[in-house]
Amino acid sequence: MDEINHFELDEAPNNVLLVEDNPIDRLEVRLHLEVMGFVVYDTASATEAKEILEQRDFSLVIIHIASLPLRGLELCRWIRASSTVPILMLTSREEVINEEMVMAAGADDYVSKPIESKILTSRINQQIKRGQSQRAPRANILTWGALKMDLSQHLFMVNEAELHLTNTEYQFLQLLMENPQRIYTRNQILEAIGVMQGLGTNELVDTHASRLRKKIREHGGPEVISVVRSVGFRLADAKEEKRIKESGPDFPAAAGFI
Numbered sequence: 001m002d003e004i005n006h007f008e009l010d011e012a013p014n015n016v017l018l019v020e021d022n023p024i025d026r027l028e029v030r031l032h033l034e035v036m037g038f039v040v041y042d043t044a045s046a047t048e049a050k051e052i053l054e055q056r057d058f059s060l061v062i063i064h065i066a067s068l069p070l071r072g073l074e075l076c077r078w079i080r081a082s083s084t085v086p087i088l089m090l091t092s093r094e095e096v097i098n099e100e101m102v103m104a105a106g107a108d109d110y111v112s113k114p115i116e117s118k119i120l121t122s123r124i125n126q127q128i129k130r131g132q133s134q135r136a137p138r139a140n141i142l143t144w145g146a147l148k149m150d151l152s153q154h155l156f157m158v159n160e161a162e163l164h165l166t167n168t169e170y171q172f173l174q175l176l177m178e179n180p181q182r183i184y185t186r187n188q189i190l191e192a193i194g195v196m197q198g199l200g201t202n203e204l205v206d207t208h209a210s211r212l213r214k215k216i217r218e219h220g221g222p223e224v225i226s227v228v229r230s231v232g233f234r235l236a237d238a239k240e241e242k243r244i245k246e247s248g249p250d251f252p253a254a255a256g257f258i
Contacts, residue, residue: 014039016060016062017042017052017053019044019045019062019063020044020065026042046072046074046075050075053079060085060087060088061085062088063107066092069096069097072089074105076089076102077106086131087106088111088124088127090110090111090113091112092113093113142177144180145222145224146220146221147216159221163216169215171192172189172192172208172209173212176234177235183228183232184232184234186233188232213225
C-alpha cells in the first residue's frame with residue numbers, strides 16, 4: 001500500500017474493529033486506518049472480536065482470518081444477525097473463501113489481497129458513508145420508481161394506487177426498499193420477516209418473492225425483485241427489469257437461482 005487519502009469524519013472518534021490473524025497485514029492495515037483518522041481496535045481472534053463488539057460501538061468492522069476462514073464467515077454472520085454496522089471482508093485468491101460466500105455471510109463489501117491502498121481507502125470511505133446514512137433518521141416514505149411505501153401508515157402503493165400486502169410481504173419489500181442497492185440473502189430476509197430458519201424456509205422466501213412480483217406486476221408496476229445468482233435478492237433496476245420481462249413471468253423460480 002502506498003497512498004492514503006484522509007477521510008473527513010462526521011463524528012470523532014470513529015471506531016474501527018480490525019480482525020486479522022496475519023500480524024504483518026494487521027499492522028499495515030491498522031496504520032492505514034490510523035492515518036485516515038480512525039481509532040482502531042485490532043485482534044487476531046474471532047472470539048475476542050465478539051467480546052470487543054459487545055463492549056463498544058464501531059463504525060466499521062474489517063475481517064480476515066486466513067488460518068480459519070470459515071470462522072471469519074461465522075463472525076460476519078454473528079455480527080449481521082444483530083447489527084447493521086458496515087462489514088468489509090479481506091480475501092485472498094489462495095483461500096477457499098470467495099465473493100459469493102462473503103456476501104452471503106452478510107458482508108457489505110470485500111477487498112482482495114494483495115491490498116492496494118487506493119482501493120482500500122475507497123472501500124472504507126464508501127462503507128463509512130453508508131453507515132452514517134443508516135444512522136440518520138429513517139424516512140417515513142420510501143420510493144422506488146412507481147412504488148411508494150408509507151411506513152407511518154403501513155401503506156404500499158403502485159402508481160399512487162394502494163396495493164394490499166400481507167405483513168410478511170410488506171416487511172420483505174420494506175427491507176429491499178430501505179437499501180435498494182444491497183443484496184440480501186435468504187437468511188437475512190427470514191430474520192427481517194421474523195421467520196425461524198428451518199426445513200423449507202428457503203423455498204418460503206422464493207415464494208414470497210414470486211408473489212410480490214406477481215402482485216406488483218398485475219397492478220401495473222415494474223418487475224421489482226431481482227435475484228442475484230448464489231447470493232440473494234435486491235430491487236431490480238431498469239436494465240434488470242427488462243431482462244426479467246424477456247425471460248418470462250416465472251423467471252426466478254424456474255431458473256432455480258441461489
